[in-house]
Amino acid sequence: MELSLSNEQQMIVDMVRRFVREEIVPLEMHLDPDADQLESDDRERLVGKVKEMGLYGLDIPVEYGGPDIDVVTRTLMAIEMSQHRAGLYAPCYGVFGGAGLAQLFEASDAQKEKYLYPTLRGEKRGFFGLTEPSGGSDPARAIQTRAIQDGDDWVINGGKIFISGADKADFGLVFARTGGEGRGGVTCFIVDTDTPGFHVRRIVHTLRSAHYATELQFEDMHVPAINILGQLNKGFAIANDRLSRQRIPYSAGCIGVAVKAHEMALEYSKQRETFGAPLSNRQAIQWMLVDNEIDIKQATWLTLEAADRARRGDSFRKEAAMCKIVATESAGRVVDRAMQIHGGYGVTKDFPLERWYRELRIRRIGEGPNEVQRHIIARDIIGAGLR
Numbered sequence: 001m002e003l004s005l006s007n008e009q010q011m012i013v014d015m016v017r018r019f020v021r022e023e024i025v026p027l028e029m030h031l032d033p034d035a036d037q038l039e040s041d042d043r044e045r046l047v048g049k050v051k052e053m054g055l056y057g058l059d060i061p062v063e064y065g066g067p068d069i070d071v072v073t074r075t076l077m078a079i080e081m082s083q084h085r086a087g088l089y090a091p092c093y094g095v096f097g098g099a100g101l102a103q104l105f106e107a108s109d110a111q112k113e114k115y116l117y118p119t120l121r122g123e124k125r126g127f128f129g130l131t132e133p134s135g136g137s138d139p140a141r142a143i144q145t146r147a148i149q150d151g152d153d154w155v156i157n158g159g160k161i162f163i164s165g166a167d168k169a170d171f172g173l174v175f176a177r178t179g180g181e182g183r184g185g186v187t188c189f190i191v192d193t194d195t196p197g198f199h200v201r202r203i204v205h206t207l208r209s210a211h212y213a214t215e216l217q218f219e220d221m222h223v224p225a226i227n228i229l230g231q232l233n234k235g236f237a238i239a240n241d242r243l244s245r246q247r248i249p250y251s252a253g254c255i256g257v258a259v260k261a262h263e264m265a266l267e268y269s270k271q272r273e274t275f276g277a278p279l280s281n282r283q284a285i286q287w288m289l290v291d292n293e294i295d296i297k298q299a300t301w302l303t304l305e306a307a308d309r310a311r312r313g314d315s316f317r318k319e320a321a322m323c324k325i326v327a328t329e330s331a332g333r334v335v336d337r338a339m340q341i342h343g344g345y346g347v348t349k350d351f352p353l354e355r356w357y358r359e360l361r362i363r364r365i366g367e368g369p370n371e372v373q374r375h376i377i378a379r380d381i382i383g384a385g386l387r
């Protein structure tokens with residue numbers, strides 16, 4: 001694995017860093033501290049700039065018009081893109097575009113026409129509906145939503161919980177049981193949100209500033225068989241692949257926030273004086289800063305290693321689990337230390353630290369709780385027999 005950045009990577013990283021500092025951070029000074037959207041004219045202007053930079057639609061494969069940027073470089077960019085107040089859950093407020101639901105690249109031609117291309121053009125939005133009230137850590141066993149065939153349709157009954165953005169979506173991926181127990185009995189359906197029987201039952205507010213989640217209910221919801229994504233009873237592989245891949249940018253976002261929090265703590269500790277000397281002269285503070293450096297470095301290398309394996313086409317499930325654990329836990333510690341160094345200011349909404357502190361807590365649970373990531377690694381090193 002190459003440990004230094006190529007000239008091209010360094011140029012892209014510098015460009016994104018400048019963009020965040022010159023375009024995003026100044027706008028945030030005038031936004032509500034909990035905002036997750038830009039005014040539409042600012043958004044359009046910045047999307048235009050990103051397109052000029054040749055970086056729009058990062059997650060879109062080249063054959064669909066996305067930029068030709070490998071996963072390691074995209075990971076480096078994700079570390080830069082989260083370095084602002086809303087950066088954890090709304091990196092650069094979405095102005096770099098994105099593919100939304102990556103599974104749709106596996107869709108049939110007709111499904112791509114109806115769902116994928118409008119999503120890429122920003123005309124439609126989708127949700128990802130896997131977790132149920134019966135549990136999200138082990139969805140293969142927990143899924144109780146059932147689909148039963150009825151002529152050319154499938155009739156779905158059941159419900160989902162914690163589903164991000166379903167109330168504003170045009171369609172979503174709903175994982176339902178069509179066969180027996182376990183992962184072999186789950187199918188993925190593409191469901192239009194205006195289908196009779198589809199209900200957003202309630203909004204679920206969490207520690208996240210915005211981007212609330214929803215609870216869904218399906219009552220005798222008829223979905224045509226042509227809306228099955230992939231194959232019958234093979235839906236779990238689709239969910240699993242997406243979750244592993246997603247853990248790399250998820251980790252990168254945490255690292256970016258940690259980098260910025262550490263930078264702020266370092267600056268502040270040099271300026272703030274107590275008992276006649278700057279905070280940075282105190283060993284108690286120095287050790288916090290040193291631990292920040294170590295936390296950030298180890299999270300960065302593990303995340304880049306996972307990305308490098310993904311780039312080479314090697315298996316990266318274990319490495320993605322490792323970086324998810326280390327990045328989410330170390331970023332939480334870094335922001336906590338930065339907050340401590342800032343004293344009272346650290347917990348005010350004048351600084352981004354309090355938002356990062358809250359939102360980072362979700363990261364040890366979202367995209368598969370860290371205990372489950374440890375379980376994935378244990379299964380890998382001990383052997384497949386471990387349940």
Ligand SMILES: Cc1cc2nc3c(=O)[nH]c(=O)nc-3n(C[C@H](O)[C@H](O)[C@H](O)COP(=O)(O)OP(=O)(O)OC[C@H]3O[C@@H](n4cnc5c(N)ncnc54)[C@H](O)[C@@H]3O)c2cc1C
Nearest residue numbers: 128129130131135136137162163164206213367368369371
């Ligand atoms: C803000 C937010 C947004 C979300 N968005 C979505 C979304 O868009 N789509 C979607 O499908 N889901 C979404 N989720 C759901 C998320 O993926 C689940 O919350 C997560 O997978 C955990 O499932 P659970 O909450 O049912 O916890 P459970 O599965 O009940 O687990 C509870 C706890 O038990 C522990 N645990 C579990 N298994 C083990 C084990 N083997 N060993 C040791 N300890 C274990 C972990 O600490 C875990 O946190 C979202 C969640 C949140 C909070």
